[in-house]
Amino acid sequence: MYDADHNRTESRVSQNEIKISSRNVQVYYGDNHAIKDVDVDIEDRLVTAFIGPSGCGKSTFLRCLNRMNDTIPICRVEGDIHIDGEDIYDKRVDPVQLRAKVGMVFQKPNPFPKSIYDNVAYGPKIHGLAKNKSELDDIVERALKRAAIWDEVKDRLDASGTGLSGGQQQRLCIARAVATEPEVLLMDEPCSALDPIATGQVEELIDELKQNYSVVIVTHSMQQAARVSQKTAFFHLGNLVEYGETEKIFTNPQDSRTESYITGRIG
Numbered sequence: 001m002y003d004a005d006h007n008r009t010e011s012r013v014s015q016n017e018i019k020i021s022s023r024n025v026q027v028y029y030g031d032n033h034a035i036k037d038v039d040v041d042i043e044d045r046l047v048t049a050f051i052g053p054s055g056c057g058k059s060t061f062l063r064c065l066n067r068m069n070d071t072i073p074i075c076r077v078e079g080d081i082h083i084d085g086e087d088i089y090d091k092r093v094d095p096v097q098l099r100a101k102v103g104m105v106f107q108k109p110n111p112f113p114k115s116i117y118d119n120v121a122y123g124p125k126i127h128g129l130a131k132n133k134s135e136l137d138d139i140v141e142r143a144l145k146r147a148a149i150w151d152e153v154k155d156r157l158d159a160s161g162t163g164l165s166g167g168q169q170q171r172l173c174i175a176r177a178v179a180t181e182p183e184v185l186l187m188d189e190p191c192s193a194l195d196p197i198a199t200g201q202v203e204e205l206i207d208e209l210k211q212n213y214s215v216v217i218v219t220h221s222m223q224q225a226a227r228v229s230q231k232t233a234f235f236h237l238g239n240l241v242e243y244g245e246t247e248k249i250f251t252n253p254q255d256s257r258t259e260s261y262i263t264g265r266i267g
């Protein structure tokens, strides 16, 4: 009796906490119903991949998670999305604060036309995270280290961020995202503009980032989803068709649409 209870407790604590929870989420662009009734629980401290054919809604749903869709005038989001139990669409939530907590890295590296230092220091400065220059220096150094680019840039922090290679720029953007101490990192095809070596470095970094963050990545590459994620969500025509352990989705999918996609018959 004791053992049974003990085991139950063990299995409960070994599961990651739910970080993001969505219920009945619909997204419309004008008349286009782009996301249909999506319910999903995304766990903390692991990597969740969103996969599916072009136009299925992966990026749209990702952008719901830090209210980036608010910036698109014709876009309307309905339903509930909670992060740590808080309704992120509540009127009292400041989207700028939300985006500091739920950072985002885009497909194309987009450093500001400023120095490497200023790219990383910008967010902490506007959110008042440093009391003085030495604290800001520490935040910048820590973020660049977390993004595995410190050694490459530590001697040229005043050089322009746009002068770095594509892979370095993307890691700089990751440093910029982690500098505000986010809890969730959203990545929209972060490697699609990178060569295989830079892709490998960013994938390694994603694997490390999951120790501290809940990472959600949109990817067109099933190999990448299989390499970096522990959970995978397959979208098709705006529906979340299947969601579960990455290994299971790729080896034993339950839905015929998932199977068709991973075997290359749709998409």
Ligand SMILES: Nc1ncnc2c1ncn2[C@@H]1O[C@H](COP(=O)(O)OP(=O)(O)OP(=O)(O)O)[C@@H](O)[C@H]1O
Binding pocket: 029, 032, 034, 052, 053, 054, 055, 056, 057, 058, 059, 060, 061, 072, 220
């Ligand atoms: N800014 C926008 N304005 C109008 N419609 C949009 C906008 N962004 C996306 N859509 C529409 O929403 C649907 C889902 O697009 P979305 O970009 O989310 O799909 P996706 O799965 O990320 O595609 P891809 O893999 O090609 O990037 C598509 O029909 C698309 O045309």
